Amino acid sequence: MRGVVLADAGGVVVEMVDAINANRAKLSEIDGAIGDGDHGINMSKGFTQAGAALGDPLPPLPKALQVLADALFEGIGGSMGPLYGSLFGAMAETLGSAPVLDAPLCGRMLRAGLEGVEEIGSAKPGDKTLLDSLAPACDAFDAAMAAGRPFAECLREMAAAAEKGRDSTRDMIARVGRASRLGERSRGVVDAGASSCCLILQTIAAGLEKRLQA
Amino acid sequence: MRGVVLADAGGVVVEMVDAINANRAKLSEIDGAIGDGDHGINMSKGFTQAGAALGDPLPPLPKALQVLADALFEGIGGSMGPLYGSLFGAMAETLGSAPVLDAPLCGRMLRAGLEGVEEIGSAKPGDKTLLDSLAPACDAFDAAMAAGRPFAECLREMAAAAEKGRDSTRDMIARVGRASRLGERSRGVVDAGASSCCLILQTIAAGLEKRLQA
Amino acid sequence: MNRIINNPDLVVEDAVRGYLKAHADLVAPTGNPRVIRHHLAPRQGKVGVVTGGGSGHEPAFLGYVGDGILDSVAIGEIFSSPTAKSFHDAFVAADGGRGVACLYGNYAGDNMNVKLAVKQASAHGLVVKTVVANDDVPSAPVAERAKRRGVAGEVLMWKVGGARAAEGADLEQVIASAQKAIDSTRSIGIGLSACTIPAVGKPNFSIDNGMMEVGIGHHGEPGVKVSAICPASEMADLMLEHVLPDLPFAAGDDLAVLVSGLGATPIMELYILYDRISEVLGGKGMKVRHPFIGNYFTSLEMMGVTLTIMRLDAELDRLVAAPARSLGLTKVVS
Amino acid sequence: MNRIINNPDLVVEDAVRGYLKAHADLVAPTGNPRVIRHHLAPRQGKVGVVTGGGSGHEPAFLGYVGDGILDSVAIGEIFSSPTAKSFHDAFVAADGGRGVACLYGNYAGDNMNVKLAVKQASAHGLVVKTVVANDDVPSAPVAERAKRRGVAGEVLMWKVGGARAAEGADLEQVIASAQKAIDSTRSIGIGLSACTIPAVGKPNFSIDNGMMEVGIGHHGEPGVKVSAICPASEMADLMLEHVLPDLPFAAGDDLAVLVSGLGATPIMELYILYDRISEVLGGKGMKVRHPFIGNYFTSLEMMGVTLTIMRLDAELDRLVAAPARSLGLTKVVS
């Protein structure tokens, strides 16, 4: 069974930090359509702090995810701190001290992250939030795994579902968060949190795949 | 020598009240160009209160002018209260208990009013204020009288000079009051106070002339 | 955007620094730049009273640290909850050994961050109990009161909780009084113009000229209706029609009434509104024992107003009347 | 114009009524609806301390009636002097048999109406002495100080005069202290947006977006320059550059510093500005003993800020620090 050596995979978090920072303006712009236009600012603030806290040499992935979670909890507040903090905190906890990440562990990690977000945020898929990217991504990963597909393919399915999930928010009415102010008028644009979450899941998928060893 | 029986001339003040009220909007509009657009409101407030306080039957002109002065002192505050209050108060005082208003007394009355305004307001002709209507009106009255013209003609000269004085403010730069904010930009429109003062002086001239008795 | 700021991303840091410089007789810094405390906190033997919330509502939240009110405050970005860590550090800054009452407003971010902070505090033995303000009537029907936002009623909740703690009450008692305070309190806001978060640079909602948004929230959350602006006395009537039946308030009630500007509304207009409010309440046989009129809980430079009414029993009356000294609210017992 | 008013011609009447209803423990009506008094005024044996001015500057002027400050206030239309009669009636309302100190601001209308009122009062044996505030540095060069407008420095003048009267001083002493207060005080304002008088319905001056007017007056009187908006720290430096050399203030000075918003500027921005002001003053060896930050003297819903600095001697320090209770300013001796 193929897997990722977790001790060598801390760089996945660095790649997430870079992805968020590269999309800072774009995420704020998306949030500006029906939110208050600060999602990129908020995310970039927390992720940049995490990047600075990772240290050199990079810690193993579980530790790196915990550093990221702590930076979000301590650095950004609002809703994103607890939501993404819970996501990465639950992921880190699931990995624990495992040496290698294989497909089943990855599936459990994603599922734990999803549950962490749902527990703290009390939103549901369909509310036009980051869950609409995260939940289908988890489901797609599990489905691919159940169908016996190799780990790399499970990751690709997961990333594709995250993107599809993000796009599905375009036709939704926001039921939580700032955009819920707009009711029917919140339809027609994708959700900012779903966009950042998709970006994060794509980065995780690509980062893990390239670190896959036989 | 012709004159006006003061006991029968209280109606001149009623005519002033009507003139100011009829021009309320216009005076505010003029003030709006380079002031704060409330001159008609301010004046109409005080003059209406005076109208209500005059009583029935109408008091003699000296008393009516004093009622007007008191209403302005007590009713409008700002600068207009003291300035026009002083104008009409000084006029009333000059008339005292005289039974008849002849040209010399009228000249003294106007001059006393002018001095009252100058004393309380410390502005000078040329500052783009109501003085630019009032001062030339006084001078024209005195000049006509010195040239031996009859009282009625003195009044007409006075009214004409008030109007010419009002129009002369168009080319002046405001040096006192709100419009002085604008410096060079205050040029090009007539002054609101000069407009109301001209209206008042025209009303006085017409009111006295029609009450003239041989 | 004509504003008095340096770096728009650092407005909170810059303002807190100025606040600490100006009011050293009242407040002091902590190790966390987003937490300020009473200059004497933690006071041994006293229940700590804490709140926290987004910035841009000044004098809320930090302006209510003071004698007889709050011991510490966690400070968030503009219109954004403080971090869980800041709430936690505020608990520690207030803890005088008899536990901490965290009295905060019902917003998604605050709920999440407080929950995390309380868990963290209890992990090292610090007892924190919470009261969540939900006084904003238009934000949910009465059957779903738990969903309602906390608005300016929070000020009265802090006043009551702070006064109770100052009396030497224990944590259960402070929590019970603060809970009673907010349960006896109802609010509504009317928005007349939008506001701009400096880091964003443009308003993220709008109210047209000549229109008003009835039931607006403190961050521009949607109200129950947008309608043409009406005279102040009709605004007062409209606000009372929403608020009075909700508790319900009734003839014979003694009240505390708080009318707060949202930021840019001239103070004289609050009194024009209050003139009518007081008349109507009097006409219904209620008595305003404690009126508070001013900018108590704002939303940057929004125009508009909030009305908050609390029904007093003897205990609430005593606690609202108790002496207090803070930037936002001072009660001198004269 | 999104405002909370009834009849735009009656905003002052409506607001004063509300004010009296809300604060009966502090203020009381008089026979003149445009004059309010301390609820205990006239206080026998105490010099009466009075001011008056146009409305729209709340909490100035009426909000400073209270313990240790003003005994009565004459209230004008928005941005327009009270009548001579109202000033006179305010003198009478404050007269406790030891004379009246009228401490007001240097505006054409106020000068004329006070002059008439003082004449009228002296006609029936009431002694009124006056101090005219002229703290606004940009309104005239120092050589023509008598021409300068009075702005937020008036608040400190009232505080000092009121405290001196509360100590039992005689009229000469109250006048001397108030005169010293204003002679030791310098101010400057920066305007960031215009304001609208309800009865007029549109702003009668304008400040473009992205621009600021340095030296603006409290009614939008022209400043010394209009320039592009700059960071708060540069605004602070600019204000200090105008104010400090004028007295001049110097190393070793003890100061009272008052930073007032003009109405719509969020309070947090006042603290951002104060952070820098306090730093610069400290760097120059001066000490801020009494900072006052808030909306002390506003101009309806203008955005902008005023800075007022007073140099303290032992007497001014004592009088600024003395206890006071009013809506606009409360000093609790803690």
Ligand SMILES: Nc1ncnc2c1ncn2[C@@H]1O[C@H](COP(=O)(O)OP(=O)(O)O)[C@@H](O)[C@H]1O
């Ligand atoms: N309870 C929740 N659960 C999951 N996601 C949420 C929740 N509330 C808000 N979000 C997400 O947060 C995003 C907005 O984030 P951001 O702009 O950073 O915060 P804010 O709305 O406070 O400005 C939304 O696009 C939505 O995806």
Ligand SMILES: Nc1ncnc2c1ncn2[C@@H]1O[C@H](COP(=O)(O)OP(=O)(O)O)[C@@H](O)[C@H]1O
């Ligand atoms: N010192 C003064 N002496 C004479 N007239 C004056 C003086 N100051 C102002 N005015 C007159 O007042 C007029 C404006 O009056 P008004 O609009 O009622 O008052 P405000 O300027 O307070 O709004 C000006 O047009 C000017 O003629």
Ligand SMILES: [Mg+2]
């Ligand atoms: Mg936000």
Ligand SMILES: [Mg+2]
């Ligand atoms: Mg946002």
Ligand SMILES: [Mg+2]
């Ligand atoms: Mg005018």
Ligand SMILES: [Mg+2]
């Ligand atoms: Mg005017």
